[in-house]
Structures are given as C-alpha cells and as structure tokens.
Amino acid sequence: MPGPLFDTLNGERQERAPVWLMRQAGRYLPEYRELRAEKGGFLELVYDSEAAAEVTVQPIRRFGFDGAILFSDILIVPHAMGQGLEFLAGEGPKLSPTLLEAELSDFTEARDRFDPVYETVRLTRAQIGDAVTMLGFAGSPWTVATYMIAGQGSKDQGPSRLLAYRDPARMQAILDAIGAVTIEYLRGQIDAGAEAVQLFDSWAGSLAPDQFERWVIAPNAAITAAIKKSHPHVPVIGFPKGAGAKLPAYARETGVDAVGLDETVDPAWAHAHLPPEMPVQGNLDPLLVEAGGPQLPARIRHVLAAFEDRPHVFNLGHGIGQFTPIEHVETLMTTLREG
Numbered sequence: 001m002p003g004p005l006f007d008t009l010n011g012e013r014q015e016r017a018p019v020w021l022m023r024q025a026g027r028y029l030p031e032y033r034e035l036r037a038e039k040g041g042f043l044e045l046v047y048d049s050e051a052a053a054e055v056t057v058q059p060i061r062r063f064g065f066d067g068a069i070l071f072s073d074i075l076i077v078p079h080a081m082g083q084g085l086e087f088l089a090g091e092g093p094k095l096s097p098t099l100l101e102a103e104l105s106d107f108t109e110a111r112d113r114f115d116p117v118y119e120t121v122r123l124t125r126a127q128i129g130d131a132v133t134m135l136g137f138a139g140s141p142w143t144v145a146t147y148m149i150a151g152q153g154s155k156d157q158g159p160s161r162l163l164a165y166r167d168p169a170r171m172q173a174i175l176d177a178i179g180a181v182t183i184e185y186l187r188g189q190i191d192a193g194a195e196a197v198q199l200f201d202s203w204a205g206s207l208a209p210d211q212f213e214r215w216v217i218a219p220n221a222a223i224t225a226a227i228k229k230s231h232p233h234v235p236v237i238g239f240p241k242g243a244g245a246k247l248p249a250y251a252r253e254t255g256v257d258a259v260g261l262d263e264t265v266d267p268a269w270a271h272a273h274l275p276p277e278m279p280v281q282g283n284l285d286p287l288l289v290e291a292g293g294p295q296l297p298a299r300i301r302h303v304l305a306a307f308e309d310r311p312h313v314f315n316l317g318h319g320i321g322q323f324t325p326i327e328h329v330e331t332l333m334t335t336l337r338e339g
Contacts, residue, residue: 004018006196010235017307018133020065020313021315023320025058025068026071028324029059042073046072047116053127056071057128065132070137070189072120072137075095075147078144079113083096098151100149100163117185119192121192135195136186138200139182164211190234199256201220217250221255224254236255237281239281260315263282267282267283270283277311282317283317285299289332292331297331
C-alpha cells in the first residue's frame with residue numbers, strides 16, 4: 001500500500017502532514033558518525049551499497065519519517081560522466097579537470113558508478129515498510145553544472161553565470177549533456193525501487209529571471225517530461241532553492257508534481273500564488289531546528305496552518321545541519337504528531 005507521503009505527492013491531503021527532512025541521513029546522527037568513522041571517506045561510503053542503505057534507514061528507525069531519502073550526492077552524475085571527484089575534509093567536493101580547463105569530450109564515461117547507487121535503493125527498499133516512501137534524487141542540470149565548471153562550490157556561481165552570458169551555446173550543450181545522464185540515472189533509481197524523485201536545484205536563486213527560464217525551468221521541464229514518459233506514476237518534486245518570486249512560473253512550466261520551498265518563502269504567499277491544489281513541500285528553517293526553543297513548535301504550527309488547505313509534505317527549507325541536537329528533531333516530530 002502506498003504511504004501518506006506518496007499519496008500527498010499525488011495530490012491527496014492528509015489528516016497529518018507526512019514528513020521527511022532533507023539530509024535526514026547524515027552527520028547530526030551519532031549512528032551515522034560511528035559508521036562513517038568505520039568506513040572512511042564520504043565517497044567510499046556512498047559507493048558501499050550496504051553501508052549507504054544502512055545510513056538511509058537510520059533516521060527512519062530513530063524518528064519514523066514517512067520518506068527514506070537515498071544517501072548519495074548530486075555529484076555522482078559528473079563522476080559517472082568521467083570528471084574526477086573527491087571530498088576533502090573541511091573543504092567540500094573538488095572536481096577536476098574543470099569545464100573551464102577541459103571539454104566534456106575529454107572525459108571518459110564511467111556509468112558503472114551508478115550501479116552501487118541502484119543497489120543502495122534496492123537494499124533500502126527491502127528494509128523499510130510499505131508505508132515509507134523510497135525517495136530518489138538528482139541535482140538539476142544548472143546546479144550540477146556550477147560545480148563541473150568551477151570545480152567546487154562558489155559563493156555566487158560567478159564562473160558559470162559568466163560562461164552562460166559569454167557562450168550560451170556551450171552552456172546549453174553542458175546542460176543538455178547533464179540532463180541526458182540525469183534522466184538515465186533517475187530512471188535507474190526508479191527501476192531499483194524509488195517511488196518518487198526530487199530534483200535539487202540548490203543554486204537556482206543566483207540567476208536573473210531570463211536566465212532562470214533558460215537554465216532552470218527548461219532543463220527541469222525536459223527531465224520531468226522524460227520521467228513522466230517512462231514512469232508516469234512516479235511523482236517528481238522540484239526544489240529550486242532561492243527561486244523566490246519565480247516559483248509560480250517554475251511550478252507551472254516544469255511539469256513537476258510538487259514544489260519544494262526554501263525557508264525564505266512566506267508560506268502564506270506560496271499558498272496564494274502557487275497553482276491551486278499543487279502539493280508543496282517545506283519550509284521550516286533548518287537553523288531554527290538547530291536553535292530549538294519555544295519558537296520551534298510555534299513556527300511548525302504556523303507552516304502547517306498556512307498549508308492546511310492543500311496537500312503538504314512537511315520538510316525543511318534546506319538540509320538539516322550537522323550540529324542539530326537530536327532532541328530538537330524529536331520536538332519537531334512530537335509537534336507534528338500533535339498536529
């Protein structure tokens with residue numbers, strides 16, 4: 001039987017909003033830190049299917065979330081495209097050579113790097129109950145491209161924005177290539193057992209409106225259409241972080257089934273401006289969960305009230321922070337269960 005999260009993403013309002021949290025499988029959990037210390041580096045953990053499945057299931061056991069989000073990373077796509085990838089302690093991901101130094105044609109594809117991720121989905125699906133929705137994901141082409149071009153995260157995605165203005169044809173070719181691989185990757189996750197997928201566009205907010213239309217909306221629309229063609233019953237969640245006033249256009253034009261809201265979006269504004277009855281996901285500030293205190297349950301109730309008249313998946317505005325106390329997440333879950 002499909003769970004409440006799956007039903008909500010398909011447009012059914014629930015008596016209690018289902019919940020999962022971005023980065024719910026990760027560093028704030030002591031059981032994750034213990035396993036990470038045993039297994040070594042982050043990338044090694046991602047490619048160890050049994051360990052990655054264990055990490056994916058850990059927060060389900062502890063908190064009873066309604067969705068299990070695959071433990072992986074958006075940069076698995078460029079790694080499978082042949083770009084070098086490493087995660088350096090305290091520095092984040094590094095990709096080499098960058099697309100400022102090389103062409104896509106210089107890379108040697110390694111699509112077999114997707115195989116352990118698919119196995120993680122299979123192993124996780126076998127361990128979670130039918131009422132828990134298995135969530136797959138990928139980065140959206142614009143966000144993935146910003147890393148491939150600069151070789152790392154950047155404050156304002158300046159190198160990629162400059163390339164898009166100076167050589168839009170090359171940027172289009174890069175995003176088209178990423179999009180094609182992303183479609184393959186998401187279809188593989190779905191075939192392995194993912195029941196819904198999310199497209200993370202973490203750096204969508206850095207683009208001007210016309211650039212947003214071309215580099216965020218159009219590529220996400222192409223991916224969503226392809227998934228709907230091959231897997232019409234799989235909901236697609238779009239999460240264009242920082243989109244702000246561009247959210248309604250994204251929701252209308254990409255074809256996604258649900259839209260994720262970051263913490264900067266006023267829930268009342270979102271309810272008024274997004275398509276009626278469209279499922280929404282979000283949008284508690286992750287730093288408020290880290291801070292705790294009486295503001296936390298009050299804000300949770302405010303978000304719930306804002307979306308009580310439409311299908312709503314409770315989530316954060318972005319990933320849960322590594323220093324978030326466990327008891328604050330427990331407060332979040334208690335508040336949600338109380339309604």
